[in-house]
Amino acid sequence: MIDTTGQFNAIASSKAWNFQQGSMLQWLPGSADQVLFNDRDGEQAVGVCLSLTDGERRTHELPFASVSPSGTEALSIDFGRLTAIKPEYGYPGVTDSFAGVNYPKESGIWHIDLSSGQTRRLIAMQQIVEFNEEPGVLKAFHYINHVMYSRTGARFCFLHRYVNAGGTQNTRLFACDRDGSNLRLLISGMASHFGWQDDIRLLAWAGQRRLMSSATRGGFISRLPIGPALKKLYRALGKPAALKAGVLNDRYILFDVLAGTADTVCKGDLTTDGHCSFSPDGAWFVSDTYPDRHGEAHLLLCHLATQRVYSVSRFRMPPVLDGEVRCDLHPRWHPTKPSICVDVASSIERQIYEVDVAAVVAGYR
Template identity: 35%
Template sequence: MEFTTSVSRCVTPASGQYFFGYYEKSPWHRSERWLLACRAAYQGRPPEADDCLAVGTIDLQNDCAFTPLAETRAWNWQQGCMLQWLDASHIIFNDRENERCVAVILNIHSGERRTLPRPIYTICPRTGIVSSLNFARLHRLRPGYGYAGVPDATADVDAPEDDGLWVMNLQTSEAKLICSIAEARRLLPEAVRGGGSHWMNHAQFAPGGRRLAVLHRWHPGKATSPHRTRMLTMDVDGSEVYPLIDAGMCSHYDWRDDQHLLAYARVAGDNGASDGFFCFRDRTAEAKQLAAGQLSEDGHCSYSPDGQWVLNDTYPDPADGCRTLMLVRASDGAIFKIGRFYSPMPDQAEIRCDLHPRWRPDGRAVCIDSVHEGRRAMYTIDVGPLID
């Protein structure tokens, strides 16, 4: 493992709490001039039902000026409001209408808005559809990943038939439930099919748009017991469901191509189960470990646009409270540390600030959220020289 000094540039204003959100989405405009950003009025506590989050753009060519475009009351510190670019002129994000979660498409130039009947999770640009989950159920069962102020209509059901993973057409607003939570539970081995509440999280489309993955989680007993996780992959119409990762633990992941994805997971072997980053081949039992013996802890992993590098981070080191940012060469697992960032905030999902590193579309810079200077802010780091 090598350490390569890289200079981080703060790209958010000197006052206020700024962040973007999750690691598998890019805040960059296609011109690379603007970054999407969220601005909060406080930090250090979970969002409440009436707390508003401003969404807007950072102008990298104009002293990093923040231009607010809208507000939302459907957000959390981990993932923001799922703010994303749809094209050069439109953004999409989640919001609340009364006690209902919706998604909003906003023209950043004209201000024209269109409301969709369900919240979004990820976009599939090639097909014009998005994935959707129940953020009220997430808020109840996995605090820090859902939205306050929305009642969970499925609260009395451990594994509902009418809720789970949805896809929604951006043009027609038509939504379809493609895999229910009840169906996911039925796919479990009978010995572990019971237990407490089940839910879904972290849905992501394969690059070609035909397949998508989702994490199925459940409490084996009481809600206070540690949850277990498996990964399901399926076609976007809900057919060809496959339990790709099924040893009880799976966390962050990213598709490399239409046939492979990288995930921090548990894999059973001849000498027992082991945890690490594995590259899985969809619809097979094939799993090849990346940087075995070196990448031993969970992180937010994503492939560079050309698939040659993996961007990853760590949780705080107990010794000094710093999070490490790294690049991993996919061909041989060589690791290059490109920064360490102090994290003074508690390591709990509801309020913590993970780096959540994200690639610029050209693969020559990355963007992170961090609190190492005492407030939430966004930073960019040039990785072009290292990749060259």
Template identity: 30%
Template sequence: MRRRTFLQTAACGLAGAVLSKNLKADEFPPIRAITQGPHYHWFGYYDKFEFDATNRYVLSNQVDFEHRSPVPGDVINVGMVDLQDGDRWIELGQSNAWGWQQGCMLQWRPGSKSEVIWNDREGDQFVCRTLDVSTGAKRTIPSTVYTLSPDGSFGLTPDFSRIQTMRPGYGYAGLPDRYGDELAPKDSGVFHVDMATGQQKLLLSLHELAQIPYRGAKLENVWQWFNHLLISPDSQRFIVLHRWKKRDPATGGPTGNFATRMITASVNGGDVFVLDPSGETSHFVWRDPEHVCMWTKPEGKPAGFYLFKDRTDEVTPVGPRLMTQNGHNTYLPEHPDWILNDTYPDKTRLQHPYLYNLKTDRRMELGAFYSPPQYNGEWRCDNHPRASRDGRMVVIDSPHGGNGRQLYLIDVSKIIES
């Protein structure tokens, strides 16, 4: 592989820290910045299509400030980078419904070569915009969308106002929680969204999930919400994380850390199953229609990545020797023996995106990127690595270049071919 670029050197030089333990300075894969200042750019979450079907266009959010929470009047631009035309920025629209960790759910619609969707706010309602970047055709769907089915025909969404109340940074500012005085409301939950008609239907309510015992006891006197939805590869089932916080006896509001359990259900809302009852579920991805890879701490086992078989109690460790830290995990498209992952900043504030090979138990570092201390809490900048459709390129969000959060393209083709 070619020697490191300036940006890779800066990744470690800014921190005054050592290079990755696994690779020498000239062994990191090639990288380049594909967005520039003075604006800041990021994509957000890691489980959506950022690359179009041709792997030419890369989606991004654009904002002109950092290091504070969004307020209702803060509007961001959404656009795409043309990798074959000097990384040219192409503006697509704007959003007034976004957060630092997941942006505005900007993503390419599966099953379409040129349609993009993102969430926005219109008056007193959160909506979803759709845009065909080839024809310019636009639509507005009267519902947010969190995740899309593999064929793009339907989406699922939680209640973003509820999320904003419970965990700022993952919901949207601007509209109140309609059920803000209810611990587990019957009308807040997971909604099915028909992408052709825009029709929304409640599939699973917080009240319904509250009836399922946790560690043998009913969930009472806790504030509850849903987050992090993902539809199975065969479009038959979905995952949602059920979360809750204790009720403060003095103020009545939510307080302390949250607990989490993973729920799976059929896409019509039935056949509900508590896949991970530990209370420790974190990042996850479907491996196939029957298996989910997640970071958690199953009862009697150490924290780590595990493969769960849906609707069973079968649990198998994944990468226990080398995948020892929580991160944002996906399987590399067209190369299912590789897991793409990252780490949170270490003691020297370096973040480490990497590829892990399941067959050879081999971990290949993609770089060591410095995250300045002001990137923390709600407005931290996780790498959230996302792969191209062919699995040969990876894009990360990172502030290591000294000009705020930007998008960086990493060529991993030689790693997966080795």
């Protein structure tokens, strides 16, 4: 923890950590002295609630993937499976209990009662896989990632991803009520980072990728390494932003979960995948870019009503930090003021910066 003098004070240690999400360390909503994070017990990931006042430590049998704003409940997913297929989001030493099984029926999304510690499965993996089942899907390797509660915890969303024999991945973005009911498929093809504007509207960088559909839907072509080959080409070309937006039609889409609408946001101005986060009033959202050919990652601010985009800062990232050890900006909006927190790396260390955006926001008050 960092105090008001800038002094670092260690409060705990964890054996469940990765470069992209750390140990999911966060304050327990509604508490001034309790924090939550993930740890490892043998080959299993667990969740920990720690009191900073008396040091009391309560261990939950499942790790935290998303914590409700109410502070009373959390969601969990299979981190062992993530370690196997997406190690930058898993934890070294945590094993996949269903290795070799395409879609384990025992897996899924779990609910954690933070008071009692009781757990129950909300949605089974089989239910997700068979929801609007797509051609070739049963022969693919399935996993779930990036679950997130809405602004008040009334709903949550998640990504269902499956990888075929050729290594090409398809992603489906789902949303449902907090108890797992009213499951809705928002888009199939590609979906990456997202953020809730409120309990109904969800912003996501996504696209249907119709050009890639034949590579994921079974048959001979699905066994060809089309996805991995295109990924290598994308990197070889210097990760051009226009490629995914212009050719594959990936873009920011604002989904209305109840109405079933999907509206493109800031097309032409926001041309690359980013980590979006809304201002407390939902009028603005922040996004970022991956490092461009000059090694610079850009911090972007968007006023939703006018669709205007402002470049507010940029940060140079060391080119050696790529893949699993990359340092994305991961911008997070302050809960009460016009300020944004970002992760930045230099050649010797990683740092956290705070960017004041009051001057930009003030122009629309």
